[in-house]
Each structure stands twice: as C-alpha cells, then as structure tokens.
Amino acid sequence: MITLHGFAASNYYNLVKHVLLHKEIPFQENLVYPSSDELLAVSPVGKVPAITMPDGFDLSESSVICDFIEESYPYTPLYPSDAKERATIRQIMKIAELYFELPSRRLIPFTFSGTPVPKPIAIEVRQVLERGIIALNSLSQFSPWIAGEQFTMADIYVYYVNTIVSSFAVKQLEWDIMAQISGMTEWNKTMRDSDIAKQVDVGRLTNMPEFMQYVQAQIKAVHTK
Missing domain, CATH: 1.20.1050.10 (Glutathione S-transferase Yfyf (Class Pi); Chain A, domain 2)
Structure with missing residues (x-):
C-alpha cells in the first residue's frame, strides 16, 4: 500500500490525496511535518508531501508524484490522450x-x-x-x-x-x-462541493489545530535564537 507522508493542512498534500482518492488507490497516511528527520528520510529537501510505494520507492514534489501516480495507475485517467x-x-x-x-x-x-x-x-x-x-x-x-x-x-x-x-x-x-x-x-x-473535496477538507480541519501549534512553535524558536 502507498504511504502518503505529510500533514492535512498542506494544500499540496491534499492535492496528492485527492488524486489518490479519485483513482481509488489504497493508501495510508503518515503525519509528519517539514524538515523532520522522518520526512528527510523520504523527501530529500524535507518538503511535504512525499510518498513511499509498496516496494520502498520514495518520491517527493507534488507535481512529480501526481505524474508518477498517473503513469503507474493509468485507469481513471486525469490527462487527455492527445x-x-x-x-x-x-x-x-x-x-x-x-x-x-x-x-x-x-x-x-x-x-x-x-x-x-x-x-x-x-x-x-x-x-x-x-x-x-x-x-x-x-x-x-x-x-x-x-x-x-x-x-x-x-x-x-x-x-x-x-x-x-x-x-x-x-x-x-x-x-x-x-x-x-x-x-x-x-x-x-x-x-x-464534491464528495472527495469534502472528505479531504475534513482531514484539513482536523489537522489544523495541531498544525497551528507547530507553526507557533516554529515562530517562537526563531524569535528566541
């Protein structure tokens, strides 16, 4: 099963999540924030999102991930044939x-x-x-x-x-x-108003309080240096 790394307050994370849901590809989510050691292990510059394929292949950058998913799972195509x-x-x-x-x-x-x-x-x-x-x-x-x-x-x-x-x-x-x-x-x-966008937004709203705590901690850390 694909693992989607990142956090649901991120629009690019939600972009990839929407693609996976649209194509009905099974996946699991791994909550992780930017530049953490865990994220750096799967994303070279510590950016969200990243995915890990069942065979252990890691990939980051949302547009690259989306194209990879499209090529790997060509059913329910999201690009025209021309x-x-x-x-x-x-x-x-x-x-x-x-x-x-x-x-x-x-x-x-x-x-x-x-x-x-x-x-x-x-x-x-x-x-x-x-x-x-x-x-x-x-x-x-x-x-x-x-x-x-x-x-x-x-x-x-x-x-x-x-x-x-x-x-x-x-x-x-x-x-x-x-x-x-x-x-x-x-x-x-x-x-x-689409069902998938509503489902994605539930995750965003659920994650937002924790994400804001993360943001405030980052701001505080910068000001105390």
Whole structure:
C-alpha cells in the first residue's frame, strides 16, 4: 500500500490525496511535518508531501508524484490522450503554481504573525497575480471543467492552489481574485462541493489545530535564537 507522508493542512498534500482518492488507490497516511528527520528520510529537501510505494520507492514534489501516480495507475485517467491537450493541462497547472500559488505564499508569514503586509510586497504580489489572471482567463474554459469537457489533473491542481490564494492573498489584499477569471468562482464551488473535496477538507480541519501549534512553535524558536 502507498504511504502518503505529510500533514492535512498542506494544500499540496491534499492535492496528492485527492488524486489518490479519485483513482481509488489504497493508501495510508503518515503525519509528519517539514524538515523532520522522518520526512528527510523520504523527501530529500524535507518538503511535504512525499510518498513511499509498496516496494520502498520514495518520491517527493507534488507535481512529480501526481505524474508518477498517473503513469503507474493509468485507469481513471486525469490527462487527455492527445499530446497537445496534455501540454495545455500542464501549462494551466504551471501558471497556477507560478502566478497564483507562489506569490500568495509570500503573504503567509504576515498572516501567521499578525503583522501588516509591507506596501511594496503587496504591490509586487498583486502584479504577479494580475499576470496569472490574464493567463488563466486565456487558457481556462470551465465547460464544465477548467480545460473543457474532461475532468483532469488541472482541476485538482488549480483547486488546491486556490486554497492558498483564498486563504492569504484574497484576505491580505482585500481582493476577490477568483472573480477576475470568468467562470472560476462557480467552478471552484463545484469542486468544493464534491464528495472527495469534502472528505479531504475534513482531514484539513482536523489537522489544523495541531498544525497551528507547530507553526507557533516554529515562530517562537526563531524569535528566541
């Protein structure tokens, strides 16, 4: 059985978990936090998530894990058969990561510390997000899924990217970012209301108090050095 290493407050952990549940692949969860010795044993840079296959093969980096799962368990495919369509799916995923998720992550420390975001950082983050909005408006179809009629890896990937955007960028910048992309708000609600997303969210809510204790301990450790 596959072991999924990480913690359920992580959007990338939940992304991989959603893929496993969608494909109905048996797996077990191993609660572990970043940079611990246990995680470093399966993830070279101590990042969440990581997986261990039944034969002992370890793998990290969420996008790599998702592609590996797709290739190893090709039933219930999450990529189209056409090469150009597959490339478009990956393009959407990469843009969402670089121009939505990563800039939004810059705001996380200010949220956790309760300090205001410096204006220059807020401006820089907004500029990057605006590039993502333009690109996703160009590439997304939402008819009904993000790339067209087929539910794909991009739907799962962008949905969990959006959890970071809505949790940090939307609140810190006081800006309804998803509303700037035609069809995304309705699509995001459809994703959120799915049985798998609800199941994943139960795990997230259960883990959140312990994760926040971990975060506060990390902040305290930095301030006491």
